[in-house]
Amino acid sequence: MASSTSYLHISGISVDFSKSGQNIESAELRLRDEQRLFGPDLGSEETFHETFVPPMKLSRGDRFSLGLLCKRPFPWENQRQDIDFDTEEVFRTCDTHEKHGQAIIIITAQAERTASSSEESLLRPTKDEIFEMCPRFRILVIGKSGVGKSSLINKAFGVNTLVSDERRGETDINTEFISEQNDKFVLHESKGFEPGEGDNLEIVQQFIQQRRQMMVLKYQVHAVWLCFEISRTGGRVLETDTERFLKLKRDGELGDIPVVVALTKYDKFIDHVEHTLDYSPLKGWNEDAVEKYINQTLEAERDVFTRRVQEAAGSDIPYATVSTKDVHKDMIAHLIEITEERVRQHVASEASVLAGVAQLVDPKLNIMTSIEVDKRRDWDALASTAAFKGKTVQACLEVLHTNMIHVWNIHDPHHYLDSKEFKALVVDLVDKLDIGSIANPNRNM
Ligand SMILES: Nc1nc2c(ncn2[C@@H]2O[C@H](COP(=O)(O)OP(=O)(O)O)[C@@H](O)[C@H]2O)c(=O)[nH]1
Ligand SMILES: [Mg+2]
Secondary structure (H helix, E strand, O other), rough: OOEEEEEEEEEEEEOOOOOHHHHOOEEEEEEEOOEEEEOOOOOOOOEEEEEEEEEEEEEEEOOOOEEHHHHOOOOOHHHEEEEOOOOHHHHHHOOEEEEEEEEEEEEEEEEEOOOOHHHHHHHHOHHHHHHHOOOOOEEEEEOOOOOOHHHHHHHHHHHOEEEEOOOOOOOOOOEEOOOOOOOOOEEEEEOOOOOOOOOOHHHHHHHHHHHHHHHHHOOOOEEEEEEOOOOOOOOOOOOHHHHHHHHHHHOOOOOOOOOEEEEEEEEHHHHHHHHHHHHHHHHHOOOOHOOOHHHHHHHHHHHHHHHHHHHHHOOOOOOEOOOOHHHHHHHHHHHHHHHHHHHHHHHHHHHHHHHHOOOOOOOOHHHHHHHHHHHHOOOHHHOOHHHHHHOEEEHHHHHHHHHHHHHHHOOOOOHHHOOOHHHHHHHHHHHHHOOOOOOOOOOOO
């Protein structure tokens, strides 16, 4: 969101032709009459990464394009191809993620604010800054088919459909799934580490490594949920490759990325324990005693399983039992809370804010996140500046209001919450709280 910006610094470009079948010899980024020529990455013919030092300066209305020199079987058939960018779109989204045919182009751009807009930026909601750095919480969910990955995601993020932008039917770990109902998270999915799943461990490891190398926070993977079903068990609970994955994490091979184990379908586990319990010794017991006994048995059975998970995971990899049944909503909230905490500690607070924004099962976390965002503003410093003195309480309330409704991530396709009418209601409400009239535009802070 760079609407208040007069120009952008274009500091990098990544192009991935691996799915396009094109054979590209070189590429040239052109901005007005400036050109930067670059070639494929070392050891690759399909990916290009280039950083521009100093960055190129893009103004609104500039002609901005990428020229490609495509290799053909015969050198005399070398062909040029031009991709024109929509400058307004680049300004609107800052970092632009474009698809051209099957080629994926990512432009890294930073807004350059004009000096005169510094006042405005003081009152600019901090959520803009956070969303600019990290517009979506990026999560990788691993687990064999049927363990309940999709159901868990849907509950946690309050959605019921996810779409990928792959035109082909097949998807893989690189496929980004997003939802129109909640665009604050992006999901990558991977099947588990069952025997017969090929070298999935290697695929997952490679994916995590690649994403770790990306400098820009929003392209990094912010958290991993490793899912399997909790069950009663006498023998081993984890597949060899699952144990190897956990060991890689423990040994630091995967870096700081938070991995949380989600033990799914806890309700099914409860049902199973209850249905197979030997009730004969309980004859003549009162209801409370029976319930206590059942709960103790349940906990003991659960502990057998979780102890084994802990043995494999070690103390640094937390786990949570979850269920998609509404009565167990707290469990998903707990999974999210421990994930958010790890993301905050090990990745970046901006990504953890997005985790808080994206999730929709834990209103307490939404509130905490919203407070966290407002805390980032140095209100004291702000209040003492000339810029602030001229502002009415209403202007300040607007900032709080904007932060709040976006951080709470309420599905509001018609933008009712952004409407003048709703804001008037809020102002009116604050008026009634007896802090004096703030609807009076002349009243200063
Ligand atoms: N009882 C119960 N069933 C679940 C739970 N989570 C998922 N399921 C069911 O398990 C099946 C597979 O779930 P799905 O989310 O599609 O698994 P995925 O293949 O890992 O994405 C579906 O029939 C779900 O309804 C749960 O917490 N409890
Ligand atoms: Mg699924």
